[in-house]
Amino acid sequence: MTDRFLLEIEDLHASVEGTEILRGVSLRVGTGEVHAVMGPNGSGKSTLAQVLAGHPAYKVTGGSVRYDGKDLLELDPEERAREGMFLAFQYPVAIRGITNSYFLRSAVNAIRKHKGEPELDPLDFLQVLEDKLKAIGWDDSFMNRAVNEGFSGGEKKRNEILQLAVLEPRLAILDETDSGLDIDALKTVAQAVNMLRSPQRSFVVVTHYQRLLNYIVPDYVHVLAEGRIVKSGGKELALTLEEKGYDWVKPVGAAVS
């Protein structure tokens, strides 16, 4: 069964500063599948993304998470990353004085080292980078700028997706990648994500709005409310939600759980 599911979340509880945010989330993601997790503000969507990546501010108080057959919660954040889990941050941080390409090469090499592969020197890496940029149709204009420093909202989100493309994760979690993007930027980013979809790669797309899912069409949609998944369905669930609003699922969710 571990073959079927890359990620298995069972009854996950998590809290931040003593307040419980996740109250029993269960979710299974198969290899190559795209799952959207939707929900109103404060429902725990971003918390779920942060907990999966291992942010130290969140405390797991119950439940289990298996990733590729391993106990995910036992792994340090960097080990999760090296094992192929990638989080596209909602608010990527800036690192002054370090160029994007240097940062990315360090990340690639940390992962390669973990896999027992030889590290890439700057020239080899440049080649890899150029190929990736070409594949997703972007130029290299911000590779020599400091990581996220002075980037516009759209540039930051694009940069996250570029990192995703270069690091080639097995599981990519996109945390509100659409927030703060205008429609053109949204399309560009979604297009790149679609290029990166593959039968070997799974996605968990966390979003508040249905519009992102017009461009990144998910296999499954889950609705999170008050720390639990209250409804799951196919891609049409997102459209229903758009039409009826989150209030529509709340009472149903409460009854179901």
Next chain:
Amino acid sequence: MTSIEAQVLQPYKYGFVTDIESESVPPGLSEDVIRLISAKKGEPEWMLEWRLKAYRHWLTMTEPTWANVKYGPIDYQAISYYAAPKQRPKVESLDEVDPKLLETFEKLGIPIAEQKRLAGVAVDAVFDSVSVATTFRAELAKFGVIFCPISEAIREHPDLVRQYLGTVVPTNDNFFAALNSAVFTDGSFAFIPKGVRCPLELSTYFRINASSTGQFERTLIIAEEGSHVSYLEGCSAPTRDENQLHAAVVELVALDSAQIKYSTIQNWYPGDEAGKGGIYNFVTKRGACRGRNSKISWTQVETGSAITWKYPGCLLQGDGSIGEFYSVAVTNHRQQADTGTKMIHIGKNTKSTIVSKGISAGHGQNTYRGLVKIMKGAEGARNYSQCDSMLIGDQCGAHTFPYIDVRNSSAIMEHEASTSKIGEDQIFYCKQRGLSAEDAVSMIVNGFCKEVFKELPMEFAVEAQNLLGISLEGSVG
């Protein structure tokens, strides 16, 4: 301790002691001790008189207390003012240098043995109170460049020394400079003649080895008209429970269109985690841009010492002269640093640039103290200052005291300052990309210091980055 701070501690890497027979004078300071030092160095009479004058003035002075550092009283009578390995003070070739000394410097990454020398760098190796070897002297002499221990310069080039010694930092400049003038034992002397670009990097490595001693070195660099020189100093000391005093004086003189680039990588023993032991690094460094369009640039990476008290400055006397100060100061554990610069604009159209990066971790206290003074006649002077502080953890401190004194209304002054904290979020972001916490911190800190590191000579930029990594190990987890 926050989770960022908790981590294994890396001991100071250069804390070993070389087991070598040495001779030292008994602790205590008096005119007799100064006469003894002067005699050991085979100095001319005028030098002894100069020392005694400084000493007599020092007796009338009191130790400064204005710096933002705390330490117990120093007993100047408990310090030995001269210690030297037992060997002939001046050896003709490196073959005669005690192998233990060669080994010591090799262990410190400063090979001075003929076959292992650093390419492109001439090194003067100072061990306690004496210079034990100076490499590439003959090669430099071909260009007319003099690079030798200052004790030798006093004997061999007395006219040059007399002309410049004490003209930038007078013997009565301050308490520690006066003390140094009275008792200095060795240091480096460099003279770059007119129009010569020094073909090698000049470098001095200072090593304290003996216990209960102070190190008082004196460096004098003279760059004649149109000459260029890049000089680098490094230093380290054994791990000891006692505090040892290091009070150096450095004087630079740049004549018309001359350029001096002076870089320091300071790694004296910083004391242990609880603040026991470590070097008191109380030094006076100053450069005089005497000539028109001359330039003096100070770059310092300060990672060691229990206490640092240091303000490398520039007297911008020549019209169109330029002074620069690039600094990274790190305080971890219980280290305290009060450091910065003084830029005194005297000539017309003089320019100065100050870039200071302070990093505090553990219980470290880091103070930037700087003075930019524009004198009445300094028409068209410009200064740009940037002071950035980075905090790691919540027990440390960063303080900034920028003094500005402008007496000419045509001056243009710019000052920028920032304080940032390495946060969980920055570390987490790096970790999520597969980097370890150590690599994340090293990357963030190096990025923060980039503007200063790019000023270091190539060969030493890497060393500085590594040193910074070592100094901060144990501050982040």
